[in-house]
Amino acid sequence: MLRGFEELRSQADGVWQATQSRTVIRVPIATCSIAAGARETLEALREGVKERGFDVGVQAVGERGLCWLEPLIEVVKPDGSAILYENVTADKVEKLLDEAIDGVCADLAFAVAEGPDVEGVQRLDDFDLWALQDRRLLARCGIIDPENADHYIAHGGYSGLVNALELSQEEVIKTVEDSTLRGRSGSAFPTGTKWEFLRSKEREPKYLICNADEGDPGAFVNRILMECDPQSVIEGMAIAAHATGASYAFIYLREEYPLAIERMEKAVEQARERGLLGEDILGSGLSFDMKVWVGAGSYVCGEESGLLASMDDARGMPRIRPPFPADAGVFRQPTNVNNVESYADVTLIMQKGLEFYNSVGIEGNRSTKIFSLSGHIQRVCVVEVAFGYPLRDLYHAVDPATYQERRKLKALQAGAALAGILPTHLALKLPLDPDAFKEHGVLMGGGGLVFIDDTACIVDMNVMFSWFLEDESCGRCTTCHGGTQRMVEIFRRIGSGGGRSNDYDKMQMLGKALQYSNCIHGSASPTIMLKSAEFFREEIDEHIIERRCRAQVCRDMIRYEITGDSDKLLEAAAICPTEAVVQTDEKWSIDQARCIRCNACKDVAPDDVRIVDALTDVLPLAVAEARAAG
């Protein structure tokens, strides 16, 4: 055992045990639960407990990832039995305190987490979306206080670092190689190999970077880890420092995650206070420290060479590689860049050992991956499942009612803007395995999964993503900034009724040209366009040829019309921000020149307003094109 770790651990155990000696109410404080009102709940609970003179602890913890149930409160009794209560907003706190401290508050109960069965309440382990998970990286989320390093240490924290420090650099790297861990950002690059690049460099100092830029829209995997179990990321980086000889690290964290910044900064400080960062860590001779470095809202800065440029006092423009970070990274020194989740995986490997780590998953992708699920589903959530888990089963668990009603799921977008899009019939057949996604020419990516049903328009999705890609293009190479601009123009034109029969040829040509971009941002940007043209041709054709948007989303292809004459139209006229709902001689109509198609009138008078196709009766495409050609 390394110097001082035993004391650290017994002190931490003491801190944790003290919180468990009486009833404790755990309140998740993280971005999703805060949005649902958890801070107010925490406040009301603290006041309520004080007023009633209860001997009950109220503890802020991380969140479990079941966003739609937030605030998801847990009441843990001294005998270890624990019940989860759903959607406990501040107004329900009185009721909870009335009933849940001495007994069970049946109306608010979501599930029994620990202890004996309760009549009429399901067990958490039987709840489908929980049962299908393998919670390893997320095991402590929702249990411990992320702002208390002792809680982490009392739950096995830093035993991985201790284990690693007892091994040589080569042995740690060999272990990481044997785990088959591949970069969790979506890069899928073998982590052990990357570490060996850095270890073999003579030049010092060497640096580590934790890529916490998580710019993929719809991905919030790294955020959960940093907000709810920040020490696990720090521990993984310390292990990497030992294995590679790095002496300092930067956590490149996006500004849009203020709570993650706060928690990571606090966690670094607490680790330092306990001698887990700094000089001669635990008497092992390892000296390693780190700081949080805050980004400023740029997607390409998630790309590692853009990230490095951004730290190099400049605009975050990706550079042509080589040199790779292992040769010229921060301050042109040897550097290793890994994703937040990759470091957390290393912690798991070193804490639990290879046998445990490799016990689930598939060949080449062992253990688990965290996913954030959003879009047209009922249960927006963050889950951790073993690699290879069937996507269809996951979908059914996050959208049970839709599955029963067979409302139509249309597409799945995994891995955000650069990764492509797949129609349901292909997507739902896939296992959660990056290699399986690759066979269809798309990427599984960093963990964002966006489900899209038939109320969405594929042209509109392309307008949105290509605009994002254009906006985030760094502007260094014309290929990328000009190419992405053309993508936007083409889809905007198609969406406003100006589609041309040769647009598909243009897309192909653009797709080829963009391959010559400086970095992957440019070369991967046409994926979604090309995949849409491949899989959703019929819908795009409708836009081009019939000038019709079947989902009635593309704003230039639709028109709002008044069909009724109820009193609700008065309200519609009042709500319209452009005064487009007008009444002349008792008759209601919409001034099309003013209408911005915001849908507000239909929101308040749904039976009196309808949406109709606006362009289907203009000239058919073939006639129009023939005329234009003279």
Added chain:
Amino acid sequence: MLDTEATLEIQELVAEFKPGNADLLPALHKVQHRYGYVPKEAMGVVAKQLRLGEAHVYGAVTFYSEFRQIPPPKTRVDWCSGPACRLKGGEHVRRALEATLEIGMEENTEGDKLGLHLAQCNGTCDFAPQIWVDGKVVGPLTAAETIRLARELKDGAG
């Protein structure tokens, strides 16, 4: 450049930062944290402190979407441009906001009372489509609800 009181204050603010030390963004963050935006004078001071050209610093300020060059509004409305919000009617929300407040993204209303900012998904997609009013998530919103809220903000602001 003559050192005015304002530039002296900024000099003090960024005195801890060094050239070649990955300090440009931290310095700009510190300035923005203090003033709510990055004033023009600050770019010169930061440039001098880090021994960079002023144009270089200006380039960085304009490159990153979170650095503002105009004073912050009293009430900031962030509109989420993310996919889940878009799928659930985020465009309606945007049109409603822009029409009601009569400004576009990254603009402020008269007297900097209200400002609109195009934001990226932060993972509170359960509330899609949404906006954040001074950082607080408000959603899911229909266009009608957005308009009511925007009118209230407009009347109440000041």
